Amino acid sequence: MAPPLPSQRSPSPSQPSGRSEVSDLKLQLRQLAGSRAPGADDSKRDLFKRVISYMTVGIDVSSAFSEMVMCSATSDIVLKKMCYLYVGNYARCNPDLSLLTINFLQKDCRDEDPMIRGLALRSLCSLRVPNLVEYLVAPLAAGLKDGSPYVRTVAAMGVLKLYHISAATCFDSDFPATLKSLMLSDPDAQVVANCLHALQEIWNLESNNSEEASRERETLLGKPVIYYLLNRIREFNEWAQCLVLEVVSKYIPSDSSEIFDIMNLLEDRLQHANGAVVLATIKVFLHLTMSMTDVHQQVYERLKAPLLTLVGSGSSEQSYAVLSHLHLLVMRAPMLFSSDYKHFYCQFSEPSYVKKLKLEMLTAIANESNTYEIVTELCEYAGNVDVPIARESIRAVGKIALQQYDVNAIVDRLLQFLEMEKDYVLVKDLLRKYPQWSHDCIAVVGNISSKNVQEPKAKAALIWMLGEYSQDMLDAPYILESIVENWDDEHAPEPSYMFTDKEHRGPFEFSEELGNLSMGAESADNAMPAQRYEENDLLLSTSEKEESGGPTNNGSAVSAYSAPSDYDGSLISVNSQTQPETAISIPGSSAYTSPATLAIDDLLGLGVPSAPAPPTLKLNPKAVLDPATFQRKWGQLAISLSQECSMSPQGITALTAPQALIRHMQGHSIQCIASGGQSPNFKFFFFAQRLDGSSAFFLVECIINSSSGKAQIKVKADDGSASEAFFTMFQSALSKFGVA
Amino acid sequence: MLEKQMTAHRVDRSICAWFWDYVLSQGGDSSKILPVIASPTHYLFQIFREGITFLACAQVEMPPLMGIEFLCRVADVLTDYLGGLNEDLIKDNFVIVYELLDEMMDNGFPLTTEPSILREMIAPPNIVSKMLSVVTGKSSNVSNTLPDATSSFIPWRKSDMKNASNEVYVNLVEEMDAVVNREGVLVKCEIYGEIQVNSNLPGLPDLTLSFANPTILNDVRFHPCVRFRPWESDQILSFVPPDGQFKLMSYRVKKLKSIPIYVKPQLTSDAGNCRINVLVGIRNDPGKTIDSITVQFQLPLCVASADLSSNHGTVDILADKTCNWSIGRIPKDKSPSLSGNLVLEAGLDRLHVFPVFNVGFKIMGVALSSLQIDKLDIKNTPSRPYKGFRALTQAGEYEVRS
Numbered sequence A: 001m002a003p004p005l006p007s008q009r010s011p012s013p014s015q016p017s018g019r020s021e022v023s024d025l026k027l028q029l030r031q032l033a034g035s036r037a038p039g040a041d042d043s044k045r046d047l048f049k050r051v052i053s054y055m056t057v058g059i060d061v062s063s064a065f066s067e068m069v070m071c072s073a074t075s076d077i078v079l080k081k082m083c084y085l086y087v088g089n090y091a092r093c094n095p096d097l098s099l100l101t102i103n104f105l106q107k108d109c110r111d112e113d114p115m116i117r118g119l120a121l122r123s124l125c126s127l128r129v130p131n132l133v134e135y136l137v138a139p140l141a142a143g144l145k146d147g148s149p150y151v152r153t154v155a156a157m158g159v160l161k162l163y164h165i166s167a168a169t170c171f172d173s174d175f176p177a178t179l180k181s182l183m184l185s186d187p188d189a190q191v192v193a194n195c196l197h198a199l200q201e202i203w204n205l206e207s208n209n210s211e212e213a214s215r216e217r218e219t220l221l222g223k224p225v226i227y228y229l230l231n232r233i234r235e236f237n238e239w240a241q242c243l244v245l246e247v248v249s250k251y252i253p254s255d256s257s258e259i260f261d262i263m264n265l266l267e268d269r270l271q272h273a274n275g276a277v278v279l280a281t282i283k284v285f286l287h288l289t290m291s292m293t294d295v296h297q298q299v300y301e302r303l304k305a306p307l308l309t310l311v312g313s314g315s316s317e318q319s320y321a322v323l324s325h326l327h328l329l330v331m332r333a334p335m336l337f338s339s340d341y342k343h344f345y346c347q348f349s350e351p352s353y354v355k356k357l358k359l360e361m362l363t364a365i366a367n368e369s370n371t372y373e374i375v376t377e378l379c380e381y382a383g384n385v386d387v388p389i390a391r392e393s394i395r396a397v398g399k400i401a402l403q404q405y406d407v408n409a410i411v412d413r414l415l416q417f418l419e420m421e422k423d424y425v426l427v428k429d430l431l432r433k434y435p436q437w438s439h440d441c442i443a444v445v446g447n448i449s450s451k452n453v454q455e456p457k458a459k460a461a462l463i464w465m466l467g468e469y470s471q472d473m474l475d476a477p478y479i480l481e482s483i484v485e486n487w488d489d490e491h492a493p494e495p496s497y498m499f500t501d502k503e504h505r506g507p508f509e510f511s512e513e514l515g516n517l518s519m520g521a522e523s524a525d526n527a528m529p530a531q532r533y534e535e536n537d538l539l540l541s542t543s544e545k546e547e548s549g550g551p552t553n554n555g556s557a558v559s560a561y562s563a564p565s566d567y568d569g570s571l572i573s574v575n576s577q578t579q580p581e582t583a584i585s586i587p588g589s590s591a592y593t594s595p596a597t598l599a600i601d602d603l604l605g606l607g608v609p610s611a612p613a614p615p616t617l618k619l620n621p622k623a624v625l626d627p628a629t630f631q632r633k634w635g636q637l638a639i640s641l642s643q644e645c646s647m648s649p650q651g652i653t654a655l656t657a658p659q660a661l662i663r664h665m666q667g668h669s670i671q672c673i674a675s676g677g678q679s680p681n682f683k684f685f686f687f688a689q690r691l692d693g694s695s696a697f698f699l700v701e702c703i704i705n706s707s708s709g710k711a712q713i714k715v716k717a718d719d720g721s722a723s724e725a726f727f728t729m730f731q732s733a734l735s736k737f738g739v740a
Numbered sequence B: 001m002l003e004k005q006m007t008a009h010r011v012d013r014s015i016c017a018w019f020w021d022y023v024l025s026q027g028g029d030s031s032k033i034l035p036v037i038a039s040p041t042h043y044l045f046q047i048f049r050e051g052i053t054f055l056a057c058a059q060v061e062m063p064p065l066m067g068i069e070f071l072c073r074v075a076d077v078l079t080d081y082l083g084g085l086n087e088d089l090i091k092d093n094f095v096i097v098y099e100l101l102d103e104m105m106d107n108g109f110p111l112t113t114e115p116s117i118l119r120e121m122i123a124p125p126n127i128v129s130k131m132l133s134v135v136t137g138k139s140s141n142v143s144n145t146l147p148d149a150t151s152s153f154i155p156w157r158k159s160d161m162k163n164a165s166n167e168v169y170v171n172l173v174e175e176m177d178a179v180v181n182r183e184g185v186l187v188k189c190e191i192y193g194e195i196q197v198n199s200n201l202p203g204l205p206d207l208t209l210s211f212a213n214p215t216i217l218n219d220v221r222f223h224p225c226v227r228f229r230p231w232e233s234d235q236i237l238s239f240v241p242p243d244g245q246f247k248l249m250s251y252r253v254k255k256l257k258s259i260p261i262y263v264k265p266q267l268t269s270d271a272g273n274c275r276i277n278v279l280v281g282i283r284n285d286p287g288k289t290i291d292s293i294t295v296q297f298q299l300p301l302c303v304a305s306a307d308l309s310s311n312h313g314t315v316d317i318l319a320d321k322t323c324n325w326s327i328g329r330i331p332k333d334k335s336p337s338l339s340g341n342l343v344l345e346a347g348l349d350r351l352h353v354f355p356v357f358n359v360g361f362k363i364m365g366v367a368l369s370s371l372q373i374d375k376l377d378i379k380n381t382p383s384r385p386y387k388g389f390r391a392l393t394q395a396g397e398y399e400v401r402s
Helices: A019-033 A040-056 A062-071 A077-093 A095-108 A114-126 A134-144 A149-165 A167-172 A175-185 A189-206 A211-220 A223-231 A238-248 A256-271 A275-288 A293-312 A316-332 A334-344 A352-365 A371-381 A387-403 A408-419 A425-433 A435-446 A456-468 A476-485 A493-505 A510-524 A530-549 A554-562 A564-585 A595-604 A627-636 A649-654 A658-666 A720-735 B014-025 B064-082 B087-092 B094-104 B115-121 B127-136 B228-234
Strands: A641-646 A671-678 A681-689 A697-705 A710-717 B036-038 B043-049 B052-058 B167-180 B186-200 B206-211 B218-222 B236-239 B244-253 B261-270 B273-282 B290-298 B303-310 B314-317 B322-328 B337-344 B356-364 B373-379 B386-401
Touching (some): A019 A040, A040 A062, A040 A077, A040 B094, A062 A077, A062 A095, A077 A095, A077 A114, A077 B094, A095 A114, A114 A134, A114 A149, A134 A149, A134 A167, A134 A175, A149 A167, A149 A175, A149 A189, A167 A175, A175 A189, A189 A211, A189 A238, A223 A238, A223 A256, A238 A275, A238 B064, A256 A293, A256 B218, A256 B228, A275 A293, A275 A316, A275 B064, A293 A316, A293 A334, A293 B218, A316 A334, A316 A352, A316 B064, A334 A352, A352 A371, A352 A387, A371 A387, A627 A671, A627 A681, A627 A697, A641 A720, A649 A658, A658 A681, A681 A720, A697 A720, A710 A720, B014 B043, B014 B052, B036 B064, B043 B064, B052 B064, B064 B087, B064 B094, B064 B115, B087 B094, B094 B115, B167 B373, B218 B228, B236 B244, B261 B290, B261 B356, B261 B386, B303 B314, B373 B386
Antiparallel strands (some): A641 A710, A671 A681, A681 A697, B036 B043, B167 B186, B186 B244, B206 B373, B273 B337, B290 B322, B303 B337, B314 B322, B356 B386
16 A cells, blocks of 8 residues: 555545544434344444544544444444443543443443353453453452453553553552462463563563562562473463563573583474464573573574574565564674575575665675675676666675675676676775776776766765876866866865875875866855764865965966956956066066966967067977976966967868877977876876976876867976977967868 | 554554655665665664555564564455455455454464454354344454454364364465576476365374475475474474465475576667567476566666567556567467567667566466375374375466576
């Protein structure tokens, strides 16, 4: 049944909603009350049924109480039962009226039919009206001595009910003592069980208050009582057996022979059809052997089979309960179950809560002997229609891989999952543990398109992998960059953790992106959760650290670039006055060029500045620079020049892959250190070295958009004064690309 | 909603509202909710049967299986009494439901759950009793006498049976659970079997059932009537049966090597389409006809549309993307095959999720575990009773992965 929607819970038209139906019922009941006419019982039964059905759906029919009681003087047992039910439900809110019912209930308690005696006594005890307690004692006392075991069973339970209403009355009448003697002597097992249940509850609740009660509780768990119960255990029904076993589990035997006696006696209970009995027996076994370590292990062994049987039979709810118990055992002694792994294979039709438990257990019991089979099985679940389970199973494979030494095959399989775009988190964990696998993984990771990764954790894992292994993955910076560009959509904290994590590891050219990121985050929205703020702070602080670490004000340059609109109007107006100065400052050492002026250059679209031609420049055709030095230099140096220029149409068509341009530029003594991207966006990092004595390096970032035909070029130089000349060379080299 | 307060402490109905809220928060499907939930005020046990949720509340921690087993028993007894289980049946018979609950539990402690005894206390609402009530005008569905069994030492049997037809039937009902993995390897193959006995014997009969090959049985569980010692020493089932239908024993036979039919699914996908082809045939002939063969599978969610056809039997695709292929018997001249095309959702190139094929079948007259009943001795009966034996194997969780 689907959970009812709130609107459906309101009374439907077919159900009486107002008082009119109830008063109508009252009227009809009153008419029938005194009737002795034939058929009156049948009409009464109909009315009673209606009253009770209203009661069942939650309509208050307590106002018909007196009419119901008036009608209850009947010999019909079904009517009586319905009346008992009604009275039991409403007596508490009508204590005065329920006095009326006492009379007829007491009369019924003396009926010659034991069934009616029992039912009446049960209802009488269920009234739960404190001021009627005095009427309970006599029928209860009679009930406990009744010839019919049915009535005695009811009476034993009645004592417990009486205790809950008024403990004092219960003790004054000395009922607990009567129960005890009944428990030890009654021929009927159900009576014994009910006495035991009642006594146990009473003494447990009382034991805090009185010495005597806790002594009584002790005797209940004493050897004579326990042995008496154990000897009769086969007579009890299944539920009573559970109760007895529960009591036995609290018993502390005096020596080991006693323990073995009890276990031998109870061994066949492990094969009982009722799972509750089996589990209660298991509990007894485990409690008994708690102090004997070696036997305890044997007991595990003995308990295994019945538990595994229980898992397989019965409904999914039952097997869940059993599995939860098994789960505990498996966690305590995984070795014991290592050959039974097939029991924990998941069936397609099982509910996912069962599957989840089974996966956990499969993970726990995996060892050298069964890893292969278990992993094969788990891999089959990876294609499961139930996506959370598929994910869970891949994670389980990963966990097994982290436990075991033989991870060869497992890693291969995991990489297959990667290709299926399933789980990245795991591979990250694996890589953290087994760095030697990195090369295999990287090939696959490189192919992952970051756009397909949606889950925040997966994203974080991907970023970590890219950051950690960036030296082996030429593409890494570009993939990361595209992630950053799409950052606005991101609202989960995890990736940003990873960013900062990676940042500490060794910045390549990320500080800039990071700056972008933090700027973007700041302006994004003000309603960000507090956690997000913390993240931002973290990010900002790291990028500031970078700034202070480097000699130049890289960070502020970034901010100037990313917020040009704010400056737009004002700067241009300012610029008209300061232009001469600017013109002078450009040919000067660009290391000291303020970022703001560069921005102005850009804004005004000055193009190639009209400055004195720098001395001619010769480049070293065999310049060498290792990536680490490049990184360091890139981080340290300020941008000495930033320009946008157009590519020739031929150049654009030739630029199908980055390699073509790299070869071309090599011909002009400009080396490439890193490149990446896909059409239409390509990104290159070049460097070149002066051939003259200074051997200063020029570093270039070149972003080419092949659809717009524009190239954005940023130059950083050891010797800033030569960057203009270098730029001219670079530009001419670039313009010749594809022409020749 | 039907409510029965069992203890002095009254549980407010609002717990149900809490429960439904919880169900909704977990996705709204009751069958996927954990059976044991800790609510802020109570521990809740719930089971889900045929669209009905059975909910029990406990204030203190208790053995969870006791709660769950009891609810299962309540569901079984109700099904038995009402001849099914659905909302209307319960609404129509709520008085009986109340009466049953009354006898099954008192003050939170389970009393009588044995159906045969309950039936003596409260008559089931069958057609006969309805007829009687019309004819005689008296319609008490409660017997006036208390069953003797509540006081006897054999609680599952009333002490004297008068009008018994003097016959006993033994049914071997086996279910085969098998898992075939992607490579077509049989990963797991087990039989779960039950021995169902229908006994109509007078007096206090004493039965002994022995097997020709009891050693193949693992994990046996018995009805309370089975004496444990004879089984321990000689693998003989010795018991005094309850009256009517009951489950004498359940067992499991593990590590079987052969399955009666094979199912070979093939899925190849590229460019947003997936070709599907399933072949079914007999692998190991059990010697009897294999009946009611069905293959059922769930199309992955990413499948936009499916076009399936078969050369034998009928194929239905239900609204929840469940595919039903009912084959019936395998014809002599050809092996049934199902083929078709699945169109994937836009943007998906290949299928990454693979369906599991659930296979159903039924074989009358054979116990595939090869368990054989040797003989059934009946003592203590006035005349020779009639004995009948039957066997049946059907598919349990028989799944083939692709």
